[in-house]
Amino acid sequence: MKFVSASLILSSFSAVAANPTYATDYAASSDVTEHGKVDLDMASILTNIESGSSDDVAAALATYTDGEFSAKTSSMRTLKGFSTAIDGKAWTDNYKEMAYALAKASEHATDYADALVQEQFATSTVSTNAVAVAINFANTQMYTMHELYDAVLDVSNGDAYDNDGAAKAWDEAVAFYAGSTQVKGVSGANSMYGLIESVSTYFGATDPGNNVIAPINQMLMDLFVEGRDKIAGYSAAIDADEETALLGIAEEIHGLFTAANIQWLIYSHKNAGVSTDDKAALLKILATVIYPELNACNTNDAATFKEHTITTPSGVSDNWESIMSALQENYHCMIRVKKTDKYHQSCSIVGAYDDTTNTQATCDDADIYPYESTQETVSGETVTVSKEVAGYQPRSDVAKHALLDKDMRRIGLLAGAGDFINAKRVYSDGWNSWKTNDDGTFKSWRNYQAFASSSKLALFPEGQDLNDYYGSYTALDTFISAALDGTTPFAADTDATARKEMAGKTLQFGLNLYYVIREFYDAIDDCTAESLTNNYGNVHAWDEGVMFWAGSLEKDGSGSGELLHMLGEKRADNYDYTNAEHGKTASTVNADLVALYLAGEAHLVAGECGKALPIVDDIIAKMIVPVIQGAQRYAWKVGSGASATAKSRAEGWAFAKSILPMVAKCDATSAETIVANMDYFASEPMADGTEAVFEAWQKTFACLGVTCSDIGELNEVKDGYPNPPACKDTFSEDLGGSAATVGVRAGAVIAAIAGGFIMML
Structure with missing residues (x-):
């Protein structure tokens, strides 16, 4: 049984003649009549293919290539x-569209x-x-998104209503998505709208013939x-907040397109009426469209998905559960859509497949990692407890906090592809991790740039060291933003890889x-009987x-992550510093x-606040x-000549810059030596x-609370280049050994306590 037939295609024309109700209930604010006629091209293509003759198939290809009904000016x-015309429009020096950028970042060809x-x-x-499916969900979907992004760009420049302005671009997007002949709620193959209607009945949504959308x-x-009405209210160039809001609408639209793509993927695999040849073709098409979004969320799940759907599609049936697991665990990231003002219902948007013969159960967001949780009693109170992560069992609900690492994944992927514009947007505005109101509804996106908060960093010793050394609590944000923006000191640096490494x-x-x-300091501060179980209490912090x-x-x-835990695993191999038991x-x-985390958690739950404080020192x-291991590794790579590339210099400087304030607090001379040699912009690196x-690093080890035994020996060698220097604890003994640690850390903590930061010991 075919799910698209000539009779179904042509039925949309007769339905329009009888009932000219515009499918979208969308009143365009500009003349996009000709734009909507691309659906007539689509109908002509499919009708000719359906006839089966070689001449008609050639005519179908000619309509696809040259056009037939949708006229432009000339x-x-x-x-x-x-x-084929998208690359120069969606990817320019001054503006890049995220949906297209992710395709490029996933190594899709520009005309894929x-x-x-x-x-x-x-x-x-x-x-x-x-x-x-290929034309609608690959070509038209991509260009529809281009028009939405173009509308945002136009209105941000103050061009809301000129001939090519935002209002017209937004209307064009709707015209391409719905077409000129589509009837509300009716299935069809001529437009994205019609294809979405075609499968909705299999997901328990509608009867495709009852005019219910x-x-x-x-x-x-x-x-x-909503987007059209926002644009109608703009009389001048919009500010950054308004641009973010309009972009948010465009990206919610793309999330829903992705949900429709996933529905079609499930349908193509599950429905017995889809022929074997069609099944293979459809799965490859849809997987290719979906893959860039999944790749921006989780590289491991994306690799699993790609292997079983694109690389070796013959394995789809045997690996279907793995494919669905890879998708479902990332629905929240790919389908970024508000529903009843919550961002926790992406499973229900895709829905459950059922054709009476085969089924695909819907997932439940509450059962998807990391949302999985249990109800437990902590200090006599019933609380929601999140799933274990990396061997640590939380005692509060921190699932949404954990998702911030997927922002890091997206930032790195975009920057690595040269799209620093959208990488900066994710850094500044957030993407995956959200804050909620008291009733659980969406409040705002959590973002990494907000971590550079003077009011928060000023409240603990290491944050104060950061300010003392760089002269600003926001110094690291300034550096990261400059790398992403390409401003001083990066204005003359044309090496995008180096900018990406230093920003990331x-x-x-x-x-x-x-x-x-x-x-961790905030947890100590909150360690009072009243704050043990509230949302901002010590266990939660x-x-x-x-x-x-x-x-x-x-x-x-x-x-497999993106943060400090991942770094620990990577550097362990470089330094032969692994745990045989694990x-x-x-x-x-x-x-x-x-x-240490588990020990500190136990003390906090027991209200033993004073016992948790020394653990923070050990954790740091x-x-x-x-x-430190990373900084030393790249110092050797550059200094020995084994890999004296811009990338190696950038990575080494990023590691060093991150903890130089702590190093300088221990020994200013050592910090000066490190800067003079490892600064990416030094005239003579590693001079x-x-x-x-x-030696400069190792002189500060005891003060920093580490030893050569902690750091290990760098195990990398390269023929023809000097081996890495051995680690020597004797260097740090010259600075006073472990006593320095007590003097620096304890003094700062005592000062913080005296200032009222740590309220209860």
């Missing part, structure tokens, strides 16, 4: 052009959508089903109208590190610190940290171990040699 608009369509026309028996289409209509690693292992420390250290992607603690790849420092000393830089 030429015809083409569905092929939606793919057209390639999917051409592949279908090259088969011996061209499938209407595959061509309809599918839920995804209804949500899309609401968003299109200074964020991961610098700014994020200080905020993790802040959460402690749990937040661990989540920002590990992140949701860690799960089993194998190093397997070769398990970092000893991470195992030690988890033990352990957390900076992999950062004093690797030995001198290693």
